[in-house]
Amino acid sequence: MSTAGRGSPHVAVLAFPFSTHAAPLLAVIRRLATATPDTLYSFFSTADSIASIFSASNDLPNVRAYDVGDGVPEGYVRVGKPQEDIELFLRAAPANFRKGMEEAVAKTGRRVSCLVTDAFFWFCADMAAEMELPWVAFWTAGPASLSAHLYTEHLRQTLGVCRGIDGREDETLQFIPGMSKVRIRDLPEGVVFGNLDSLFSRMLCDMGRALPRAAAVFLNSFEELDPTITADLKSKLNNFLNVGPFNLIATPPRASDESRCMSWLDGQGRASVAYISFGSVTVPPREEIVELADALEASQVPFIWSLKDHSRENLPEGFLKRIETRGMMVAWAPQEEVLRHDAVGAFITHCGWNSLLESIGGGGVAMICRPFFGDQRLNGRMMEEVWGLGVGVEGGVFTKKAVMNCLQLLLSQERGEIVRDNMRALRRQAEKAVGPDGSSTRNFKLLLELLSIP
Missing domain, CATH: 3.40.50.2000 (Glycogen Phosphorylase B;)
Known part of the structure; x- marks a missing residue:
């Protein structure tokens, strides 16, 4: 019945x-x-x-x-x-x-x-x-x-x-x-x-x-x-x-920005900043956190890194002090707003589906993908080879050399502007949808x- x-x-x-x-x-x-x-x-x-x-x-x-x-x-x-x-x-x-x-x-x-x-x-x-x-x-x-x-x-x-x-x-x-x-x-x-x-x-x-x-x-x-x-x-x-995409249908209420990410971004050059986040579940292994930190420090690229407090013990000794004038370490960032800011030129991500859509819905931010599990590898492959929205990390894991190569490619070379153009074109299609x-x-x-x- x-x-x-x-x-x-x-x-x-x-x-x-x-x-x-x-x-x-x-x-x-x-x-x-x-x-x-x-x-x-x-x-x-x-x-x-x-x-x-x-x-x-x-x-x-x-x-x-x-x-x-x-x-x-x-x-x-x-x-x-x-x-x-x-x-x-x-x-x-x-x-x-x-x-x-x-x-x-x-x-x-x-x-x-x-x-x-x-x-x-x-x-x-x-x-x-x-x-x-x-x-x-x-x-x-x-x-x-x-x-x-x-x-x-x-x-x-x-x-x-x-x-x-x-x-x-x-x-x-x-x-x-x-x-x-x-x-x-x-x-x-x-x-x-x-x-x-x-x-x-x-x-x-x-x-x-x-x-x-x-x-x-x-x-x-x-x-x-x-x-x-x-x-x-x-x-x-x-x-x-x-x-x-849901994030283009309804503008969410403005997120709190206790870490002052947005005001810090206002003082940076166009497409010069790397934003790093791996979502609410994924945490890179200790050795990869060290390699990523070394690459950010050596490249001199300004960055915002959303990293939970309990994971900071894995950072290289003295790292936070050495980067304090050009980097921000925060426990949480208003991601959608950060990705819409003109100063952000690269997004280092696990390529989770929601993060990918937020990047497309942002201001044209090229992606650097280090997938970990589930659909992330597939998302990353589509992102790089089919849609042309960024690059994968060589070898599939963070090394100092691989991260520096990706940052240089997307922030300092013509490839980055091509990728950002692809991202903006896809955003226009999403907005039309x-x-x-x-x-x-x-x-x-x-x-x-x-x-x-x-």
């Missing part, structure tokens, strides 16, 4: 509470809720996740947060294995989400009409079918990585993974649409190399099988960035909807229609 009753729609939103998954999902839900005030959005995540992403004063009455269990049994003693908390959460998630939805229905008197979930939740294909509801999945990364997961079984069969890929890491994926410049080594772990039986590998493979059953899959990107991959995914999914008649605007309207069916 259907749980979707007549009357106003009630969308249940199931968030993945780890890494930076829940926050971008909430951002798009808030945008949807603003456009559809009669639709109720019940947002489910763990208590810690809810506390970290919901402000004290939620100004949208049709968005309500509900805590779900984290899956850790009472009295459980962690054994310290990788992804232990994620495994515990996922094991209990289907039952916990069902319980949460029953609570929301009881409190509001409105039956659930649609499931919007993180794409990781492959089990929602069956859950939605049992509840006779449409399932709409949100992919938090880019089109290329989504394609890799949809093609996982095809990749394994074509590459003969059972025979191993040693010595073939530089082979390109000519047989996958839009991936002709992508090498085997650029794929996320668990697709064709690494532990193919790990929790994440099995989860993403199951997701790739399940997503064609979704009523729609949407993501924070724009069609013009990856036209070939977009066309291919449209042929494989019921509704593949690029609805971003989110404009009144743009592709992302049309896709967002279609998403609204899908969620507005009671």
Whole structure:
């Protein structure tokens, strides 16, 4: 029997509470809720996740947060294995989400009409079918990585993974649409190399099988960035909807700047500053922090480095004193505003998807990519070889020489201006996509229609 009753729609939103998954999902839900005030959005995540992403004063009455269990049994003693908390959460998630939805229905008197979930939740294909509801999945990364997961079984069969890929890491994926410049080594772990039986590998493979059953899959990107991959995914999914970049749709409130990054940048020359940040999760190993610091000091390039306080103990002795007149070390920086400043000419980054989009939406900042895990290598390869937005670090790890070469290339040579021109051209396409008649605007309207069916 259907749980979707007549009357106003009630969308249940199931968030993945780890890494930076829940926050971008909430951002798009808030945008949807603003456009559809009669639709109720019940947002489910763990208590810690809810506390970290919901402000004290939620100004949208049709968005309500509900805590779900984290899956850790009472009295459980962690054994310290990788992804232990994620495994515990996922094991209990289907039952916990069902319980949460029953609570929301009881409190509001409105039956659930649609499931919007993180794409990781492959089990929602069956859950939605049992509840006779449409399932709409949100992919938090880019089109290329989504394609890799949809093609996982095809990749394994074509590459003969059972025979191993040693010595073939530089082979390109000519047989996958839009991936002709992508090498085997650029794929996320668990697709064709690494532990193919790990929790994440099995989860993403199951997701790739399940997503064609979704009523729609949407993501924070724009069609013009990856036209070939977009066309291919449209042929494989019921509704593949690029609805971003989010950072060009709504200007966020001005972030606090306690470290005075912006006033410091006002005193620097155009495209002369390097900005360094690896997101909220990634921390380079100690030896690479030392190499990066040595390169910044030797190059004499002015810089802002966003580095958590606990990681500063890995800096070379006396470094902070020696660079105090031309460098800023901060625990946090208003990244989007920094990247929009004319003084910033290079962004040293892990190439996470959100950082990449923020760079495109900035003032034309060339990227220097040192990827670490997940989709970062794939993003970096697309950034350098397909879109021409920057360079990768030679050898894939920070060395003093490799970083100095990248800085010189992008800040002191013609290559840097070419890259910044490419970045500005792509930004214009992104701005057009989110404009009144743009592709992302049309896709967002279609998403609204899908969620507005009671």
